[in-house]
Amino acid sequence: METSDVIIIGAGFAGLTAARELSKGGHTTILLEARDRIAGRTHLDERLGRNLELGGTWVHWTQPYVWAEMGRYGIKAVPGPEFTKAYWTAGGHQHEGDAVSLLELLDAPNRRLLADSRRYFPMPWSPLDNPDVADIDGLTLSEAIDRLELPEDQRQLLRSFWTLNFNGRLDQAAYTQALRWCAVASGDWQLMFEACASFKIDGGTRRLAEAILADSAAQLRLNQHVASIEQDEAGVVVTTEGGKQYAARQLILALPLSVLNDLEIRPALSPRKREAAAKGQAGRGAKLWVKVQGRQERFVALGPEAGALNFVQAEYIDHDSTTLVCFGPDAGAVDVDDIDAAQRHLDSIVPGLKVLDVAGHDWVADEHARSTWPMHYTGYLTQYLAELQRPEGRIRLAGSDFANGWGGFIDGAIESGLDAAREVSGALALECQDTAAVSG
Structure with missing residues (x-):
């Protein structure tokens, strides 16, 4: 069994930020990630002949946390296209x-x-x-x-x-x-x-995620599918589906709200936390990249709200093709691998374009996400947010789902990761004081 001061489950921006803060603060930290990569619901990948953001993408100078992180690592912002x-x-x-x-x-x-x-x-x-x-x-x-x-x-x-x-x-x-x-x-x-x-982030979301990780002394463990978490007065024990165990004094669950109930946690999280997780989030749509024939004018399009795709914009214009980024409200209505379906969807918004290829990732079907960017249902703010932010024994939640400010953005994930790290550091310090008092 590996032991540390802190275990963080989830290597998205919240988990990465918390791991950096705690490890640089002198706390031994293990970061567990179920995927074979870091960065959570952001994912820069090579598709359609270029690097495309399959998940979260955008940043802004009104978002203080992500803007500060970019400044910390000398990463600039890249303006998006201006539409005509x-x-x-x-x-x-x-x-x-x-x-x-x-x-x-x-x-x-x-x-x-x-x-x-x-x-x-x-x-x-x-x-x-x-x-x-x-x-x-x-x-x-x-x-x-x-x-x-x-x-x-x-x-x-x-x-x-x-x-x-x-x-x-x-x-x-x-x-x-x-x-x-x-x-x-x-x-x-x-x-x-x-x-x-x-x-956008110059070099993509992966560049910022990797910069935060490189600035951390935490030990990253990929492909670690957590099955259960058990806490008591002595600490926390995490068991993976493969039977590997990790023990620590404090734990941060940096996972999307919609997957929290997939874990066996003993004692169980509060009824209000489990109720919120069962409801999940309203962001359950689709993001699709579409490559079309020809050099198109720089355009943006809004379609019917109930359309499979209700938004399209020309993102990258090349010599003989144009790459579009598209969104729709229902992931089940968009097959991210179906070229013919993409053609039908596109025809209903911007007729006259010929689809050459498509790319995307179904975040709602993804067992590690089950949602796109966090957007709240009615009642979430006043019925659940304070409870979700409340520590439960040695366990704290972190992520854009639980942010106070820019919830739904990378900025909110970083904010929440910083808050969780600060609280865990304080809890560890208090434990040390109590131990010293008993020993004395």
């Missing part, structure tokens, strides 16, 4: 114009929808400080949009826009999550949208 053309579907008809026109159509409805973001979240990184949030946490984003009583074309466009942001269904999406996103972007919806899709 736009397509959108409203009232059953396809429309075409410039990208500015599409943003103008979304501007007034979004301003109305998000007008109360700073009222409810005046301190965005303390989302539970305002008790009035409980009054609206049961409201779905679908209901909030319908309350605006917009003209039908605007209503459809706004719903498609937010279906993209949630990567899931609006009748399950929490209005509070939309308000939180806007609040952390200073209450400006256009700044929020810029943060969602404007800057």
